[in-house]
Structure formats: C-alpha cells, structure tokens
Amino acid sequence: MERLEIKNASKTFGLAKVLDSADLEIAPGEIHALIGQNGSGKSTLIKLLSGFYPADPGARFLVNGTPLGPPVRVSALRTLGLSFVHQDLGLVDSASVLDNVRIGQFRVRRLSRRIRRPVEKKAVAATFERLGVTINPDVPVGGLSAGQRAVVAIARALQTHNPGEGCIVFDEATQALPRPVLHEFWKSLHDLANDGTSVLLVSHRLDEVVAHAGKVTVLRDGKVTGAGLPVSGITETSLTRLMLGRDVSVRRRARVDRNAPGPDVLVATGLGSRRLNGLDLRLRGGEVTGITGPADSGYEDVPYLLAGAQPGGRGVAVVRGQAYDLVSSKPASLIEAGVALVPQDRARDGLALRLSVLENLTIPLVPGRASWYRLSNGWQREEFSRVAAELGITPRLPDLPASALSGGNQQKLMLGKWLVGQPAVLVAHEPTQAVDVGARADLLHALRALADSGAAVLIASAEAGELAAICDRVLILGSGRLRAELADELSAEEILARSYAEEVVS
Amino acid sequence: MTATWTRAGGADAPAIPAGRRLARAVGGRYAIVGLWGLMILAFTLAAPGKFLSTGTFQTIFGEQQAYVFLMLALTCTLAVGEFDLSIASMLGLAATMVPVLVGVHHMNIVIACVLAAAACAAAGLANAILVVIVGINPIVVTLGMATLLEGITLWASGMSTVGGLSLADAKVANTQLLGLPLSFYYGLVLTAVFAYIMSFTPLGRYMTFVGANREVARLAGIRVRRIRMGSFIAAGIICGVGGVIAVLGLGGYDPTSSATYLLPAFASTFLGTAIVLPGRFNPAGGFIAVYFLVTGIVGLQLLGYAGWITDFFFGLSLIIAVAVTTAVRRRQAGA
Numbered sequence: 001m002e003r004l005e006i007k008n009a010s011k012t013f014g015l016a017k018v019l020d021s022a023d024l025e026i027a028p029g030e031i032h033a034l035i036g037q038n039g040s041g042k043s044t045l046i047k048l049l050s051g052f053y054p055a056d057p058g059a060r061f062l063v064n065g066t067p068l069g070p071p072v073r074v075s076a077l078r079t080l081g082l083s084f085v086h087q088d089l090g091l092v093d094s095a096s097v098l099d100n101v102r103i104g105q106f107r108v109r110r111l112s113r114r115i116r117r118p119v120e121k122k123a124v125a126a127t128f129e130r131l132g133v134t135i136n137p138d139v140p141v142g143g144l145s146a147g148q149r150a151v152v153a154i155a156r157a158l159q160t161h162n163p164g165e166g167c168i169v170f171d172e173a174t175q176a177l178p179r180p181v182l183h184e185f186w187k188s189l190h191d192l193a194n195d196g197t198s199v200l201l202v203s204h205r206l207d208e209v210v211a212h213a214g215k216v217t218v219l220r221d222g223k224v225t226g227a228g229l230p231v232s233g234i235t236e237t238s239l240t241r242l243m244l245g246r247d248v249s250v251r252r253r254a255r256v257d258r259n260a261p262g263p264d265v266l267v268a269t270g271l272g273s274r275r276l277n278g279l280d281l282r283l284r285g286g287e288v289t290g291i292t293g294p295a296d297s298g299y300e301d302v303p304y305l306l307a308g309a310q311p312g313g314r315g316v317a318v319v320r321g322q323a324y325d326l327v328s329s330k331p332a333s334l335i336e337a338g339v340a341l342v343p344q345d346r347a348r349d350g351l352a353l354r355l356s357v358l359e360n361l362t363i364p365l366v367p368g369r370a371s372w373y374r375l376s377n378g379w380q381r382e383e384f385s386r387v388a389a390e391l392g393i394t395p396r397l398p399d400l401p402a403s404a405l406s407g408g409n410q411q412k413l414m415l416g417k418w419l420v421g422q423p424a425v426l427v428a429h430e431p432t433q434a435v436d437v438g439a440r441a442d443l444l445h446a447l448r449a450l451a452d453s454g455a456a457v458l459i460a461s462a463e464a465g466e467l468a469a470i471c472d473r474v475l476i477l478g479s480g481r482l483r484a485e486l487a488d489e490l491s492a493e494e495i496l497a498r499s500y501a502e503e504v505v506s
Numbered sequence: 507m508t509a510t511w512t513r514a515g516g517a518d519a520p521a522i523p524a525g526r527r528l529a530r531a532v533g534g535r536y537a538i539v540g541l542w543g544l545m546i547l548a549f550t551l552a553a554p555g556k557f558l559s560t561g562t563f564q565t566i567f568g569e570q571q572a573y574v575f576l577m578l579a580l581t582c583t584l585a586v587g588e589f590d591l592s593i594a595s596m597l598g599l600a601a602t603m604v605p606v607l608v609g610v611h612h613m614n615i616v617i618a619c620v621l622a623a624a625a626c627a628a629a630g631l632a633n634a635i636l637v638v639i640v641g642i643n644p645i646v647v648t649l650g651m652a653t654l655l656e657g658i659t660l661w662a663s664g665m666s667t668v669g670g671l672s673l674a675d676a677k678v679a680n681t682q683l684l685g686l687p688l689s690f691y692y693g694l695v696l697t698a699v700f701a702y703i704m705s706f707t708p709l710g711r712y713m714t715f716v717g718a719n720r721e722v723a724r725l726a727g728i729r730v731r732r733i734r735m736g737s738f739i740a741a742g743i744i745c746g747v748g749g750v751i752a753v754l755g756l757g758g759y760d761p762t763s764s765a766t767y768l769l770p771a772f773a774s775t776f777l778g779t780a781i782v783l784p785g786r787f788n789p790a791g792g793f794i795a796v797y798f799l800v801t802g803i804v805g806l807q808l809l810g811y812a813g814w815i816t817d818f819f820f821g822l823s824l825i826i827a828v829a830v831t832t833a834v835r836r837r838q839a840g841a
Contacts, residue, residue: 309725332727341725349725352718354785363715363726370708 003028003198004082004167005062009055011044019044020222021058024200026167026215031189031199033209033231036219037243037408037436042202045219046171050077050084063167081166085173087434089153093142098124100141101156127159131188145296150174154185164196171202172434186212204436206236207465218242244438262286265320265456266306266339266425272314273301277480279315281306283425283456288448290467291460293477293499300344303427303460307341308334320424335364338424342415342431350414351402358384358398361417368421387416392442408439415443419450426450427458432466444470464499465492538781542798549805556808560685568686570800571755572597574693575748576771577778577792578700579741583644584775584787585704586737587717591648592633593745593771595655596626598764600749602659602668605758609670619754623746629655630742634735652768659761669758679755689755693793696744700789713737714786770820774799777827785834799823 006024010017019041026032036042048055051072055061061068063080077083091100098120107119124137133151135144141152150173157168174182189212193199203209209216210231218226218239226242262285271279276298283289293299304310306317308329315326319337331341343349351360362369362380369379384398391412393405402410415431431447432440448470451457461467467474468490476484476498484498549557556562576593583590600622607618629651636647679689704710715723716733724730753759777799778792779785799820806815 307725330727330729331725332729335727343725348719349721352715352722355714355718359711359714363711363723363728366708366711367727372709373707375706375708375711 001065002026002062003030003064004200005060005065006045006049007060007062009045009048009059009061011041011048011053012056018222019048022219022222022224023227024217024224025228026198026200028198029164029193029196030215031193031201031213032228033201033203033213033216034219035203035206035209035216035239035243037204037438040219040243040436041222042219043171044222046084046169046202048072049082049169078160081160082169083157083160083166084169084171085150085153085157087172089149089173091141091149091153094140096138096140097135097144097152098137100152101127101137101159103156105160123159124155127155130158131155132184151185158192167198167200168192169200169202172204174203174205174208204434206239206437209239210234210236220245240437243436262454262456266317268306268315268317268326270315271302271305271326273298273305273310273312275480276301276305276477279477279480279482281475283458285424285454285456286451287472288451288457288459288470290471290474290495291458291477292462292464292467292474292495293483295462297477298480299460299475299477300429303341303429303458304343306334306425306427306458307331307339309341309343335421340364340418340421340423340426342418342426342428344429344433346407346410346414351410351417353403353410354401356399357393357402357405357413360402360413361387361398361420364417364421383420387420390419391416391446392439408435411435412439412443415446419446422453423450423455425456425458427460429460430462431459432461432463440466464495467495468492535780535782535784538777538794538798542794542801545798545801545805549801549808553805553808557805562804562808564685566797566800566804567690570796571689571693572748572752572767573770573774573796573800574697574793575744575751576767577774577796578693578696578789579744579748580771580775581700581778581787581789581792582737582741582744585717586713586734587720588637588734588737589644589648590633590738590741591645591768592629592651592655593741594764594766594768595652595659596629596742596745597749597752597767598659598759598761599629599655600626600746601753601759602663602761604750604753605668605671606662609668615671615675619750622750623743626742626746626749627739628742630739630745631735633742634738637738638731638734656761656764659764663759663761665761667758667760671754671757673757675754676757679751687755689751692751696747697789697793704788705783717787769817769824770796770799773820773824773827776831777823780827780830780834785831795827 002025004024004026006022009019009022009024011019022041022045024032024034024045034042034045044053047053048059049061049072051069051074054071059070061072063082066080068076068080068082092103095103101124102120105123107116107123108114109116121137128135128151131151131154133148135148135151141149144152154170154173160166174185189199201209201213213231215228216226216231216234216239217224217228220243225245264282265285266281266283268279268281271281275296279298279302281302291299291302301310301313305313305315305326308324308326309331310326313326317324317326317334317339319334319339322337324334324337347353358380361384365383366375370376381398385396387393388396393409393412393416402413405413411432411434415428418426426447428447432443435443444466447457447459459467459471471490473485473487474490474495475482476486476495478499486494486498546557576597579593579596580590603622603625604615604618607613607621608615613621633644633648633651636642637644679692680687683691704713712723712728712733715726715728716730720730774795775787775792777795778789779787781791781794782788783791802819802823803816806819
C-alpha cells in the first residue's frame with residue numbers, strides 16, 4: 001500500500017485552473033521529489049494537501065489507504081502522520097526554541113494544566129539529537145541564524161513521528177540552510193527514509209533532487225509532465241526539459257580584459273558591521289563581481305552596507321568620485337548617487353505586496369520623473385511594458401497587486417524596479433533565490449546585460465554554481481575578512497573549496 | 507479576485523464589455539452608493555413626506571462637517587500605517603479655544619482661529635515626536651493625548667458650553683450656496699485636494715508606500731520618518747481647521763461632546779476603504795461613507811428612534827466596515 005496517494009487533485013482560482021488533475025504516489029521509505037517552475041502548481045498542491053486551500057471536487061488524498069478529508073483537518077494530518085516544513089518555516093521569533101518546537105504538543109500536568117517543562121526539554125533534546133544538532137532550547141528563535149531556524153522548523157515536524165511511519169513534506173525548506181548544515185540535513189533525511197518514513201521534497205534545485213531523491217514528479221502549468229520517474233538514470237538537463245518544455249542555458253560572455261578593466265565606479269573602504277570586519281572593495285564598470293563565503297561570514301551584509309541601508313554599518317563608499325560616509329548616509333542619497341539594492345527578503349524589504357505591480361515598479365523613479373504636483377500615468381505604463389517584455393514578467397497586468405504574481409515573477413519585478421532607473425551600481429543579495437530555472441536564466445541574463453551596458457554589478461550569494469556562471473571575479477570572505485579573490489576560470493567547486501576548505505581544516 | 511481585474515489595462519488584459527464593467531463596479535467598489543440609494547428609498551417609503559424633504563437634505567449635508575474633517579485627519583494617519591485616537595479631542599480643543607479666547611479674553615476672532623489651529627498642530631507635532639522619534643506605541647500616545655487635551659478643554663471652558671460668537675463671524679461657515687452652507691463645501695474641497703494628493707502626486711505615492719511597507723519605502727529612498735511625522739501634524743491641522751469651522755457655524759461648542767465624534771469618524775474612514783479605491787484608506791471613499799452613515803442616522807431618527815440609535819448604528823457600522831475592509835484586502839491578496 002502506498003504511504004501517500006494523491007488522485008485527481010485540481011484547484012481553480014476564478015477563471016484560472018492552477019492545478020489540473022494531478023496524481024502523486026509515494027511508497028513507504030521513499031524520498032520523492034516534486035519539482036516545477038514557479039507558478040507550475042507545486043505550492044498549490046502542497047497547500048491542498050495541508051488543507052490551506054480546499055481542493056476542487058473530485059480530488060482524493062489517501063494516507064496508508066485512509067482517506068484524508070475533504071475537508072482536510074489538522075487533527076487528521078497529525079493522526080495519520082503527515083507533517084509539513086514550509087518555506088517560510090512558520091516560526092514565532094519572540095518565542096523560545098522550545099516553545100516553537102513543542103507548540104501544539106505540550107504535555108501538561110493533570111490538575112494544574114501547567115506545562116511540564118522537564119518533559120518538554122527532554123523531548124526537544126531527543127529530537128535535536130536525532131537531527132544531530134545542538135541549539136539552546138531557551139533562547140528566542142529571533143536570535144538564531146537562518147540555518148538554525150530551519151533546523152528548529154524541521155525538529156517540529158520530526159518530533160511527532162514514530163520512527164518508520166508517516167510522511168514529511170519539505171516545501172523548499174533547504175532554501176534557508178547553510179551548506180555545513182545541509183550535509184547533516186540530507187543525512188538525517190536519508191536516515192528517516194531508511195527507517196521507513198516517507199519524504200516529499202518540494203524543490204526547485206535540480207542538483208538536490210538528482211542527488212537525494214528516489215523518484216521525481218514534474219509539474220508544468222498545473223499538469224503532471226513526469227509522474228514518479230525513477231531518478232537513477234535521469235539528468236538535470238532532461239528534468240529541465242520536463243519542467244520547461246524547452247532547453248535553457250545561461251549565456252556566458254567573453255570575460256572582461258583583465259589588463260584593461262572598466263573604470264572604478266564604486267570604491268569602498270573599511271566596510272564593517274556586526275559580522276564584517278573592515279573590508280575594502282572596488283567595483284568596476286562592465287564587471288559582475290560575486291561575493292560569497294560561509295554563512296555569517298559577513299558577505300551577506302555587503303549589499304546593504306553599500307546601499308546605506310544597514311543600521312549600525314561602518315565604512316566609506318566613493319561612488320563616481322563622490323564620497324559617502326555609510327554611517328550617516330541614508331538610502332536616498334546613495335540611490336541618488338546611482339546605487340541600487342536588490343534585497344534578499346522580498347516580502348519584508350523588496351516589494352509592497354498589496355500595492356499594484358505598477359506602483360512597485362516605478363516607485364524608485366517617482367522622485368526623478370514626477371513634478372511635485374503631478375504624477376502622471378503614461379510613463380509608468382511605458383516603463384512597465386518595457387520591463388515586463390525585457391524580463392518576461394507574466395501576467396502583463398500592471399494593476400494587479402504584486403502579491404498576485406508568482407514568486408519568480410515577483411523576483412523579476414523586484415529586479416526590474418531597480419533596472420528601470422539604469423543604476424551605475426547594482427548590488428544584489430541572492431537575486432535568484434527560490435525561483436525556477438527559467439526565471440533564473442532571465443534574471444541572470446538581465447544582470448549580465450546591465451554590466452555589459454557599463455554598470456558595476458555586485459552579487460552576494462551562497463550559490464557557487466551561479467556565481468561561477470555569471471561573475472567575472474568572486475570575492476570569498478571568512479570570519480568577516482577577505483579570504484580569497486578568484487578571477488579566471490571560475491568553477492563552483494573552486495569557489496566552494498575556497499569558502500569551506502580552511503574551515504574544515506581548522 | 508474579480509474586483510481587482512476591472513482596472514486591468516495591460517497587453518494581456520481581458521476585454522471586459524462596458525456593461526459588465528459597470529455591473530462589477532456597482533457590485534464592488536460602488537456597492538455602498540447603491541446601498542445608499544436603497545436606504546433612501548426605504549426611508550422614503552417608511553416615512554413618507556418626512557424623509558424626502560429639503561429639511562432632511564439640509565440636516566444630512568449641512569450639519570455634519572466635523573465628521574468629514576475628522577475622517578480626513580484619520581485617513582491621513584491610517585494611510586501611512588499610523589493611528590490617531592486624539593483627533594476628536596483636537597477638534598474639541600480648537601472649537602473651545604475660539605469662543606473662550608474671543609469671549610473671555612476679547613481677542614480678535616482671526617487671531618483666535620489661527621491660535622486654535624496652531625494649538626492642534628502643536629498637539630499633532632507632540633504625537634509625531636513621541637511616536638516616530640521616541641518610538642512609543644501610537645495607540646498609547648494618542649489615547650493619552652486625547653485624554654490630556656480633553657482635560658485642558660474642560661478646564662478652559664469651565665466644564666460648560668461656551669459660546670458668544672457673533673452672527674457676522676458665522677457667515678464664514680453658514681452662508682448658503684445652492685441650499686447648503688459653505689462649511690459643506692470646505693469639507694468637499696479639502697477632500698478633493700486630499701484625494702488628488704493621494705492619487706496623483708509623488709507625495710501621495712510615498713504615503714501609500716510608507717503605509718504598505720515601511721522598509722520597502724525606506725530602501726526606495728523615501729524619507730519615511732518625515733512622512734510619518736508629517737501625517738500626524740497634518741492630522742492636527744485638519745482637526746484644528748475643522749474645529750474652527752464647526753464652532754463658527756454653531757456659534758458655540760459643548761466641550762463634553764468631543765468624544766462622541768471619534769467612533770463615527772473611525773466607522774466612516776474604515777467604511778471608505780470599501781469605496782472608490784477598495785482596500786485603501788482613501789478620502790473620496792471616506793467622504794461618501796460619512797454621508798452614507800449620516801443618512802442612516804437621520805433616517806432612523808425621523809422614524810422615531812431615540813438617541814440610543816446613534817451609538818447603535820455607528821458601532822454596528824464600524825464593525826461591518828472593518829469586516830468589509832478585511833475581506834477586500836484578503837480577496838486582493840489572494841487574487
């Protein structure tokens with residue numbers, strides 16, 4: 001009998017059928033990957049399974065042959081052993097690690113109804129031990145690193161499972177994990193599967209899928225284009241074709257002549273933050289510079305520092321000959337200098353999701369293009385048509401709220417909003433996070449094109465393969481300092497080796 | 507979902523026939539206007555000869571300007587993601603200061619009016635400093651400010667109705683134009699100006715972004731603090747002007763009545779988010795909502811319901827208005 005069986009799952013929003021009779025079967029102890037582009041319906045399928053949306057009539061969900069709903073109830077999910085780790089992890093920052101893991105599961109004293117703290121601590125410690133991590137259960141989650149936060153969320157999903165039973169759904173949850181933890185994560189995932197627990201892995205990272213999943217189901221435009229294919233003997237290229245219905249390649253271009261680099265557009269000295277310790281940096285026109293390193297090595301802060309957006313930051317940036325003290329400068333003055341920032345956290349820093357696509361796109365241009373008494377509509381719509389065509393934003397409806405776009409299209413909108421102003425310097429943090437291969441190619445292409453037009457581009461990212469593909473040179477940080485600079489013949493392996501080798505040794 | 511598609515105009519926009527567009531508009535963003543028409547019809551049938559009269563019309567549109575000014579002040583702060591509970595007290599302060607300064611201290615009426623508005627601006631500035639710079643929760647700050655100003659108002663007025671303004675001065679507010687006093691047109695003009703600012707100027711766009719996502723606004727180079735502070739100060743000034751116009755028109759003011767203005771202002775502001783620009787605090791929607799609610803009250807009073815109906819109706823309207831706002835936002839987010 002299958003551990004999890006989904007039959008004929010469809011979902012219609014208004015006129016749009018986002019999921020069209022999808023089927024999925026997972027055997028006990030199987031790691032099953034679900035892949036597809038943004039907007040292909042994989043998130044919708046997971047939301048149907050978790051009961052977030054009701055499915056269209058006719059859908060059937062079976063766990064060990066027992067029907068689940070409709071409607072899908074949380075209590076039934078728990079009884080049947082189906083748990084979820086969502087992309088946003090679902091943590092309460094102000095609550096402790098223990099409370100976040102145990103919420104909904106608290107054991108209480110019979111009469112006083114007080115939470116039995118010693119029992120709780122033991123339960124959390126046991127779960128963390130299974131995962132092979134040590135996190136203090138009493139600290140608030142808000143103070144943890146991204147990697148630790150993901151571990152807390154995974155621990156919450158794991159704890160209710162008897163070894164060898166149930167099914168855990170990971171909805172893009174590896175996104176937040178730094179590499180050293182990732183290795184542990186995969187190990188514990190395989191351990192779980194070997195014991196008999198099934199895993200449904202929703203991912204857009206094909207290398208992960210090929211390396212770790214047993215079978216894979218592919219969605220395209222709401223339809224299953226590959227059902228339960230065995231991963232052995234499948235390549236990333238053929239998966240890409242199933243996902244997109246076409247081949248994709250990131251265009252590599254001739255490297256900048258090292259002997260005749262473009263002019264220095266931005267020269268920064270003494271960049272400092274909580275985790276960054278006096279970094280000097282030179283960004284040249286026409287060049288894409290990558291910056292990376294282990295998690296918390298400080299590379300993550302560089303884009304925000306250069307944009308004057310990091311409270312408590314230090315350093316001086318000279319942009320096209322004009323010096324800016326990054327302690328006192330505001331984002332507005334650096335934007336005026338030509339520095340544009342594409343932040344990592346789309347919902348928090350990148351887009352005002354309930355405002356329209358058009359408003360989000362043109363907001364950085366408003367101070368320059370509008371008079372104080374009149375903000376006309378014509379140029380805004382022109383810019384939208386241009387950017388939407390250039391980046392392939394769909395649907396092309398400028399008045400839709402930004403929240404109605406899929407993740408990949410939101411990411412394009414966020415980049416487009418800064419491209420329209422033709423910045424002299426573009427600094428980006430994980431510009432292709434959580435997007436599918438098609439959107440990723442479009443985004444990288446746009447970044448490369450911006451550099452080719454003479455701008456300086458800085459990309460802070462943990463994606464070594466991507467940096468190798470697009471960058472002219474890559475800076476590698478360690479413990480807040482520059483550890484290495486790689487230029488010619490970049491490869492993902494070399495970037496990773498330089499990022500982690502010394503740490504492993506020490 | 508469907509409501510947000512009606513304004514679609516891009517390359518892929520589905521062509522919507524004009525007739526359906528109108529039907530959707532009536533069903534969606536102008537639903538309240540339709541409801542208003544039904545309400546008028548119902549009152550006309552229920553109180554024949556009484557409701558549909560010039561007197562009723564003048565009561566509805568001629569005597570409720572304070573609500574319009576309060577709605578605008580509240581919209582000003584809510585649009586940028588802030589909150590102001592002291593608006594009604596500021597209006598009361600201005601409305602009390604004018605007769606006290608003129609009647610007791612024999613001050614020139616113009617100077618008294620300017621001073622009253624300035625006092626409200628100062629109160630708004632104090633709110634702004636405490637909320638934006640010191641960083642205290644706006645509910646606490648403005649609730650405290652409301653109570654403080656009410657105390658000052660009661661002390662200045664000796665806890666009784668203040669009056670004694672001359673009929674000549676009342677002309678500024680009461681001169682009739684097309685059957686309605688000038689004060690109605692002041693509210694109308696201010697609403698139009700504010701609506702223009704919100705929809706068609708960079709300032710309005712900045713305010714919308716600060717209200718929707720402060721961090722995104724900051725990273726886009728918008729001076730977020732300046733806008734938040736400005737909204738509190740503007741709210742103070744609008745209340746001050748509203749108080750001055752109200753007291754000039756009435757000739758006097760009952761300082762204990764301020765608090766009763768607060769809830770209707772909230773009800774109409776929130777109800778306004780379901781009108782004209784659904785999901786957004788917008789002045790035009792608020793303006794329609796004010797007169798929609800007032801029509802309801804006046805109609806019910808004509809049917810013989812006593813004073814309690816005002817609280818009942820406004821309270822119920824506020825809850826329904828907020829429920830509608832939430833539903834509209836959710837529908838937009840899930841589009």
